[in-house]
Amino acid sequence: MKQCLVVDDSRVIRKVARRILEELAFEIDEAADGQEALNRCKKSMPDAILLDWNMPVMNGIDFLRRLRNEPGGTIPIVVFCTTENDLEHISEAMLAGANEYVMKPFDGDIIQAKFMEVGLL
Amino acid sequence: MxxxxxxxxxxxxxxxxxxxxxxxxxxxxxxxxxxxxxxxxxxxxxxxxxxxxxxxxxxxxxxxxxxxxxxTNETFFFRDKIPFESVREHIVPKLFAAKGKGARIRAWCAACSTGQEPYSLAMTFEEMRAAGQPIEAEIIATDLSDRVLEKCRAGLYSQFEVQRGLPITHLMKYFSKQGESWRVNDRLRAQIEFRRVNLLEQFNTLGMFDIVFCRNVLIYFDADAKKRTLERIAAQSHPHGFLLMGGAESTLGVTDAFQPTPDRRGLYARNAAWRKAA
Known part of the structure; x- marks a missing residue:
């Protein structure tokens, strides 16, 4: 079973994402900010990370840059999932090492399509 | 009800x-x-x-x-993926082998609905060009409905639509944001000619094609209309031409004007020996 870390400061979003991803046969772990996510990854790298941008403590883009510099940090496939929906943010995310990008609001079809796009399904 | x-x-x-x-x-x-x-x-x-x-x-x-x-059928970008892989990996190499490398390719998206299919094909060709292939292509996209053709020509899609089937790298390369929607770039829009065509009526003025996309349309036709339409498409297809149909469709038992390509779901080759009955 593939593992996916869902990183979002909204408990509701985490719950929705968990439900969608569990249906796609992922084992889910959750983190409420970038720092918490980084601590999880240092212990064990997941196969996939669904990543919000705007979060307290450490935001998504800072987390991603730190992650990609960690040993084994290039392993997880990172799919951004954020309300930021302009080309500048998308480009910045892709340059920082994201693999795909979801613009909120999302649904099960979008998550499935994007995860297929990056070979997770 | x-x-x-x-x-x-x-x-x-x-x-x-x-x-x-x-x-x-x-x-x-x-x-x-x-x-x-x-x-x-x-x-x-x-x-x-x-x-x-x-x-x-x-x-x-x-x-x-x-x-x-x-x-009007629901559609999304790169629907089913396989047809566009077939274009890249099978159809274009075969066409180049038959007509000469770099020969002009004419493609027709019959019943293109809101335009995702012809734009996906145009992006496929663009990606092949970027990889150094000498692609010179003309894409004609037709539909019965003036309403969807208007949307096709505008090339304007909602945030929801551009997230179904379209890789983010393609969104960055081929679209620009307009308000809350995304518009296909002029360069890509200029590669497609949109026209109104009813598949039940004459379409021989469209000319001859190397590739015809006719997916998930004939599934709604009765056996007779299906056979007649396929054979009229065959009459507009070059002897080395290809037809792409939906995953649940087939020409088998309908007409021998096209023959399935082994291991390529939905891909049919024009049967060069077939002649339209007088």
């Missing part, structure tokens, strides 16, 4: 005559989901009332809108 048999039969006959779509009673749910919004928009109290008006008054505008709503 309480649509009378008379109204259902009437609308089914009109839809079939105008678009070829066969509306069997098990597709009755389409009447509700597709016609509900239309009835509300046009100020009818119910779908039932709209159908009765169309039948009793033979209101041409209402009829055309009904046919339009029922014959």
């Amino acid at each position: 309480t649509i009378s048999t008379v109204d259902f039969d009437f609308v089914a006959r009109e839809v079939k005559e105008r678009s070829g779509l066969v509306l069997t009673p098990d597709k009755g749910y389409l009447l509700d989901t597709r016609l509900g919004p239309l009835a509300r928009k046009d100020g009818f109290a119910s779908v039932e009332e709209m159908l009765r008006t169309a039948r009793v008054r033979r209101d041409e505008r209402v009829l055309a809108a009904i046919v339009d709503a029922l014959s």
Whole structure:
């Protein structure tokens, strides 16, 4: 079973994402900010990370840059999932090492399509 | 829903005559989901009332809108993926082998709906060019509905639409943001010619093609219309041409004008030996 870390400061979003991803046969772990996510990854790298941008403590883009510099940090496939929906943010995310990008609001079809796009399904 | 048999039969006959779509009673749910919004928009109290008006008054505008709503198919970018892989890995190499490397390719998206299919094909060609392939292509995209053709030409898609099937790298490369929507870049839009064509009517003025996409359309036609349409498509296909159909469709048992390509789901090669019956 593939593992996916869902990183979002909204408990509701985490719950929705968990439900969608569990249906796609992922084992889910959750983190409420970038720092918490980084601590999880240092212990064990997941196969996939669904990543919000705007979060307290450490935001998504800072987390991603730190992650990609960690040993084994290039392993997880990172799919951004954020309300930021302009080309500048998308480009910045892709340059920082994201693999795909979801613009909120999302649904099960979008998550499935994007995860297929990056070979997770 | 309480649509009378008379109204259902009437609308089914009109839809079939105008678009070829066969509306069997098990597709009755389409009447509700597709016609509900239309009835509300046009100020009818119910779908039932709209159908009765169309039948009793033979209101041409209402009829055309009904046919339009029922014959428009849902679609998304790079739908099923495999057809576009087939273009890249199988069709273009075969066409180059037959016509010479870099030879001009003519492609037709029949029943292109809201345009995702021809734009996906145009992006496939662009990616091949970027990889150094000498692609010179002309894409004609047609549909029955003026309403969807308008959307095709505008090339304007919602945030929801651009997230179904379109890789983010393609969104960055081929689209620009306009308000809350995304517009296909001029360069890509200029590569496609959109025209209104009813597959039940003459389309030989479109010329001859190397590639024809006709996916998830004939599935709604009866056996006779399916055979006639496929053979008329064959008549517009070069002897080395290809046809792409939907995953659940086949030419087998319908016509031998096209033959399935082994291990390529939905891909058919023009049978060069086939001749249109006089």
